[in-house]
Amino acid sequence: MENAKEPGALGDMSAEEFRQYGYQVVDWIADYLAHPERHAVLSQVEPGYLKNALPQSAPVNGEAMDKVLADVDEKIVPGVTHWNHPAFFAYFSISASAPGILGEMFAAAFNVNAMLWRTSPAATELEEVTLNWLRQMLELPESFGGVIYDTASISSLCAIAAAREAVPHLHVREKGLYGAAAKLRLYCSEQAHSSIDKAAIVLGLGQQGIRKIACDAEFRLKPELLDAAIAEDRANGWIPFCVVATTGTTSTTSVDPVAAIADICERENLWLHVDAAYGGAAAILPEMRQLFLGCERADSLVMNPHKWMFVPVDLSVLFCRRMEVLRQAFSLVPEYLRSSETDEVKNFMEYGPQLGRRFRAIKLWFVMRYFGVEGITARLRQHLELARQFAAWVDASAEFERLAPTPFSTVCFRAFPATLRQRQDWSEAEREAALETLNEQIMERVNQRGKVFLSHTKLNGTFTIRLAIGNLRTATAHIQLAWDELNAVLKEWQSAS
Amino acid sequence: MENAKEPGALGDMSAEEFRQYGYQVVDWIADYLAHPERHAVLSQVEPGYLKNALPQSAPVNGEAMDKVLADVDEKIVPGVTHWNHPAFFAYFSISASAPGILGEMFAAAFNVNAMLWRTSPAATELEEVTLNWLRQMLELPESFGGVIYDTASISSLCAIAAAREAVPHLHVREKGLYGAAAKLRLYCSEQAHSSIDKAAIVLGLGQQGIRKIACDAEFRLKPELLDAAIAEDRANGWIPFCVVATTGTTSTTSVDPVAAIADICERENLWLHVDAAYGGAAAILPEMRQLFLGCERADSLVMNPHKWMFVPVDLSVLFCRRMEVLRQAFSLVPEYLRSSETDEVKNFMEYGPQLGRRFRAIKLWFVMRYFGVEGITARLRQHLELARQFAAWVDASAEFERLAPTPFSTVCFRAFPATLRQRQDWSEAEREAALETLNEQIMERVNQRGKVFLSHTKLNGTFTIRLAIGNLRTATAHIQLAWDELNAVLKEWQSAS
Structure with a gap:
């Protein structure tokens, strides 16, 4: 009971x-992180549970914390899909590392709002320090x-807002898109993330303001198609202003040819934003850097330490070579937020839509210091190796x-079992329809069994299962388990059909 | 050292x-929360410290957590402005209550992304349950x-985006503001928060797309001025679409006449959004509800449990009577996020710009259960009483x-010391200039002394000191301290001049 000792x-x-x-909560978390595998990965509850x-x-009156904690076990845990489970292979797999959780505890306790330097100098400066460290790890130039x-x-939305602001003579911030007659167009590939479409909608460009370029x-x-699209749009009165390239798309983790795109952006004077939200972490590895060639010429790049760098959600980083444009796009300093240090310090509220800003840098700092660059590198290499192993099993399989x-x-x-491969009486369309049904059923069945969690995408209309590796605890045994589960469910289907 | 026990x-x-x-971190936080007053409220470090x-x-190699924790004390704490200090009276005063911090620990450990129901049913449903509880506490109708x-x-940005989407026949989402010829205009008072201006900029309305209405x-x-502005704008080809009313403005916590504004919005078919980010918590108190009359007719209302309801940042709630419009404004479901439960459940990613969503509801649930409605009510009443007390001291003072x-x-x-009040040789402008300098100096000096932290605003050009009460630990002694500090610094000035 609250204040049991001092009534009133x-x-x-x-x-x-x-x-x-x-x-108690620390014990609970230690136990939870040590034994994630005792839970089904994908929660098995029914809607409304x-x-x-x-x-x-x-409750009208306060309740004892004991009761609340008991309800976490009884009522919350069964409805949790365990993103910390080493066999969580859906979407992009992530980890709340223990050092990151300790960092979150401090962020919650300090409870500062890092809107102005003076409202917490440590939060503002640690943000600058850790991002400078991260920039070096990714080998981005000092100009970022x-x-x-x-x-x-939000990172991509802000980048595109800055790009919109950077268009000469339009004055979108002041006049708005209608008032500025800003028939703006944004470009990205068909494989770009839905957040780019959402940014276009939010920023008032509309879905017609974004043009999707076909892929190889x-x-x-395909850069030559981008080139042609820009020329065609200019001829039709559009104002091309920004290209979003992706290094690590969500469906397949494909990597756009950033250097070729950067050439086009330079020539056409367009803002180049790179979505490296997931893939960016791999740029820490020297042997992977060739995938990121051209990123050093981008105007902005987003990379999420909360995705593949062991930092608890949420923490996304926007690197930007034109911070002054980002500030022009967003800065508004009402009197009640004016402070005497404005010129000598960074007041991060001026660089984005949100005034409220948690002390997020501290968890990034904890993770970077505890694991070190080598520790992070070794873990990423292991994930890459596990993926190569799984891909090799798939390639070697007849099924x-x-x-x-x-x-x-x-x-x-x-x-793609031999039985379906070999049926002669089917048209190609019939075969594909049967494969779609089969694979959807296999994935749902594997997920229901609760040992591993996979998700899907469609590639050129083909239902595709994705296995994404990124959790700290994932080892060979877990990808072996996924492979066994897939094969077991396929066998079930084969015996039933 | 990482993995000291298992090298490699x-x-x-x-x-x-x-x-x-x-x-160790729990001990640290317990000690920190028990003795916030041993720190200067406003950090005293220099830029660059x-x-x-x-x-x-x-670091190339991982470091021992002991070293990281030692650096928190040595390097971070001196640069923290202590928002948990009971004499933090700047901006809006907030608290990270201990139950809220325990909730944050679970959120960090679960590390779920509450984008889809299936990616954590508990997070989605607890969000629905706690917001239904909060809605009842604020006496908003069930339709919200x-x-x-x-x-x-972000809450206000989303509300205005929904308002934009709700304009008939425009199709802004598809065509964009330019393509839809959407000469939209948004209305709010001169005292509305800067986040409303920022939303207008982000959403592509531009600063010209927002019209500020003068206040009493x-x-x-002033509703009659709003009325006239809308008529004038319609005559000039503008499309009025949304009014933002504020119940608890940032400068003075003034309350717009929401019922009168709701009448206008109804007649003119405009979306009414209420910014109750700070003030909304007071609607929990029956004796305060008359300030919120008309809010039940709003289309949307934002209220921040992380402001005056003891929940650690960040957690802002948007209540909305037209959730289907909010969904229309934002929903995008790419194949890789499609799930079989779509029709029977809420997938919250469809209701905003952000795909990534922390398990924020759990800290709100912890706070509501531990304190209970009565516990929260009693604490808010105490803050209101302390403010009345301080206001009475000001009113009774000759200085x-x-x-x-x-x-x-x-x-x-x-x-407004008698010495300045009585000087006959000054024009009104000279007196005001002297008062501005004096008050700015008083506030800065009080803040430098480190015992209390105050901030300011300007009201009709007049430099105004604000004392905002909202921290759980603030008691009479702390407002007495603020009053003593102000008087002491004023005496210093009087003896020096």
Whole structure:
């Protein structure tokens, strides 16, 4: 009970009580992280399970923390899909590393708003220091500054907003898109992430303001088509202003030819934004850097330490070579936020849409220091090696086939059993329809069994299973498990049909 | 050292090590929250202090967590402005309550992305449950749904994006503002928060797309001027589409006449968004509800539990009566995010710009359960009472004067010592200039002394000191301290001049 010792007193939970429950929660987390595999990866609850299990209204009187913690086990945990499970292979696999969690505890306790330098100098300067460290790790030139946002969706939105602001003579910030007669167009490949479309919608460009460029057979933007699209659009009165290239697309982790795209952007005077939200971490590895050639010429690049660098969500980094344009796009300093240090310091509120800014840099700092560059490198290499191993199994199998190259740690494949391969009475369309049904069923069945969690995409209309590796605890045994599960479910289907 | 026990092994920190350091961090936080007053509220460091104290590059090899934790004390704490200090009276005063911090620990450990229901049913459903509880506490009708974002900046941006989407026949989402010939205009008072201007810029309306309506002597939007502005704009080809009313402005916590504004919005078919980011918490108190009359007719309303409801940053809630419009404005479901439950569940990624979504609801749930509605109510009442007390001291003083009504827990005032009041040889402008200099100096000097932290605004050009009360630990002694500090610094000035 709150204030059990001092009836009627206000204030917070006592320090003693916090210590007691804090230890309990630490024990709980230590145990959880040590044994993630005792849970089904994908939660097995039915829609509405929690709404039906909790009261209809908030409690009138405070409840004992014991009861709340008991409910975490009883009511919350069954409905958690365990992103920390080493066999979580869906979407992009991530980790809340233990050092990152310790960093989050400090962020919550300090509870500062890093909007102005003076509202927490440590938060502002640690953001500058850690991003400078990260920039060096990625081998980006010194001309890149950086800022931390919550998500890549916001990082890319801010980059495109800066690009919009950078168009000469339009004055979009002042006049708006209608007032400025800004018939702007943004370019990205058909494989770009949905957050780029969403940014176009939010920023008022509309879906017509974004033009998707077709890809080659390996899902990479074709620069010659980009070139032609820009010329055609200019002829039709559009104002091309920005190209988004991706190094590590969501479906297949394909890598756009950034250097060739940078040539076009330079010639056409367009802002080049690189979406390296997932793939960017791999640039830490010298042997992977050739995939990022041209990124050093980008105007901005997003990379998410909360994806493949062991930092708990959320922490997305936007590196930008034109920080002053980003500031022009967003800066608004009302009197109540004016401070005397404005000229000598960075007030990060001026660089994005959000005034409220958590002390996110501290968890990045904890992760970088605890693991070190070598420790991070070794872990990324292991994930790349595991993906190569899994891809090799797929390639060697008569029952499965790979559907895309595997430049990073995500494998795209499908079941293509000999029985379906060999049926002569089917048209190609019938075969593909049967394969789609089969693979969707295989994936859903594997996920229901709860040992591993996979997700899917479609590539040129083909249903494709994805296995994404990125969790700290993932080892050979877990990809072996995924492979065994897939084969077991396929066998089930074969015996049933 | 990482993996000291198993050289060469990869993976995370061991469970034993996490337990050991987790306990240390819990002890640290318990001690920190119990003795916030041993620190200066406003950090006293110089710009560059941390950049100069930390290495230029990330460590190559992992470092011992002991070293990292020692650096928190030595290098981070001196640069922290202590938002948890009970004499933090600047901006809006907030608290990271201990139950909220425990909730954050779980959020970090689970590390789920609540983008889809299936990616963590517990996170999605707890969001629905806690927001339904909060809706009832604020006495908003059942027709309001809700969604959690990071900040009020984003909540208001989303509300205005939905308003933009709701304009009939324009198709802004598809065509963009230029393509749709959308000469849209948004209205708010001169006292509205800068995040509304920022939303207008981001959404492509531009600063010309927002029209500021003048206020009455108590800083409340004048509905008759809003009415006239809308008529004038329509006559000039503008398309009015949205009004933002504020219940608790940032400068003075003034409350716009929402009911009168709702009448206009109804008649003119405009979206009514209410910014109750700070003030909204007070609607939990029955005796305060008259300030919120008309909010039940809004299309959307933002309220921040991380401001005045003891939840650690960040957690902002948008309540919305037209959730389907919000979804229309933002929904994009690429194949790789398609899931079989789409129709029976809420996939919150469809309701905002951000795909990545932390498990924020859990800290709100911890706070609501531990304190209960009565516990929260009692704490808010105490803050309101403290503000009344401080306002009464100002009003009774011959040396200070109040500059705005005090409907909530924020007091606006300035020093106006008799010596300046009585000088006959000054013009009004000279007197005001002297008062501005004096008050700015008083505030800066009080802040430098480190015992309390105040911020300022300008009201009709007049430099105004603000004292905002909202921290759980703030008691009479702390507002007494602020009052003593102000008077002491004023005496210093009087003896010096």
